[in-house]
Amino acid sequence: MKTRNPVDDARAIQDWIVQLRRQLHRFPELMYEEVKTSQLVRQTLDGLEIPYQYPLAETGVLATLGDGQGPCVALRADMDALPIQELADVPFRSEHAGKMHACGHDCHTAMLLGAARLLKEREHEIHGTVKLLFQPAEEGGAGGKRMREDGALKKPDVQRIFGLHVWPQLPVGAIGSRPGVFLAAAGFLEMTVHGRGGHAAMPHLAVDPVVAAAKIITELQTIVSRELDPLHSGVVSITQVHAGEAYNVIPEAVHLRGTVRALSMETLRQIQKRVGEIADHVATANRCRADTTFPGNDYPPTVNDPHCWSFAQKVAAELIGAEQIHEAPAVMGGEDFAFYTEQVPGCFVALGVRNEAQGAVYSVHHPQFKVDENALPLGAALHVAFALESLKELA
Ligand code: NI
16 A cells, blocks of 8 residues: 655645645734634534643643554644734734734644644544644644643643744754754743832932932843853843833832743743842942842753654654754753643644745844745644654654
C-alpha cells in the first residue's frame, strides 16, 4: 500500500484552512475572551464529527480522536490575540479596533483544525489517542497552566506533546527548533515609588519620586550586566512609566511596569529578588519608598525534549526535506507551551512564514505582522505526521 503524504492531503484542503484563518483574523479576541473563536473551533469540530470537552480554562476546547486509550499524543494551538491596532495591508484586516492577531495564533488554530480534519479522515490509523488542545490566553494569561489544571494532560495520560509557532525569521517552507531550552522563563513586574507631592518650584518641601524612579530604572540595568554570569542570559525591561499631570507639580508617586526574562527559573527568581532589593534601597536613599510586586503567571522556560526534537526532524524531513530543517537559536520570548513540557516530553517547533515578495517580514507583535499562508497546510501536515508517527513509536 502506498503511504499517504500528509502534505498532499493538506494542500488539497489549503483553501479551507486559509478561510478559517482569515475568519479568525478578522475577529481577534484577547485572553480569556476567546468566545467567538472558541465557538468557531467547536462548530468546526461538530462539522467534522470530532468529540470534544468544553470548557477548559474558560474558553478552551479539548478534542479527542482515536480509541480513548494509550498511547496518547497531544497537539496544541493557542487562540488569543493582542491589544494592537492592525496596520497590515491585508484584505482580511482585523475588524476589532485595537485588537490584532499579531502573534499568529489565528494561524495556529486554523492549522490545528486542518490537522483535525486530516486526522479524522485517517482515524482508522490511530491506534491510541490524539488530543487537540485549543487553549486560551497564551499572551500573559497562562492559559496553558489552566488547561493543565483542568486535566488536559490526563485520561488518558499524554505521553508527548507538540506545538507549532509561526516564525517570521524563517522562510516559508522551513522549520526550526532546538534541543533543551528554546524560549525563556518570563514574568511581569509592577512597582510604585512613593514620595511626597508638592510645588515643583519648591522641591525641598516635597520628596520627588520621579528622580528616585529614574535612578531605580537605571540601576536595575546593572543586574544583568554586573550580577549575572555573562554566560547566562537575562533581561530586565521597564516598559511603562506613569506619573504626574502637570508641568509644575511634583507627583505623589510613580508607577512602573516591566518584564524580566531568563533561561531558567532559578535565574528568573534571582533577577526578581534583586529587582525588589535595588528598588527598595535606591528608593530609601532618596527618601522614597518602593513597593515591588510580581503579579504572577510567571512562565517557565520552554524546554524541548531532545528526543522529541530529533524525532520531529526525522518526521519533518520526509515531508519537507532535510534541507528545510534548521537548528534555531534560543530566544528570550516567553511561551506558555512551557507549562505542558514541564510535565510531559514535547517539542515546540518554529514554522517559517517569511516571504519578502509578500511583505511578510515583520516580527510577531508588530502592527504590520503578516504571514505567507502557504505555510498553513505545511503546519497542518506536520501536526498530523508528528501525531501518527509518535503513536507508532510509543506503541
Ligand atoms: Ni505567540
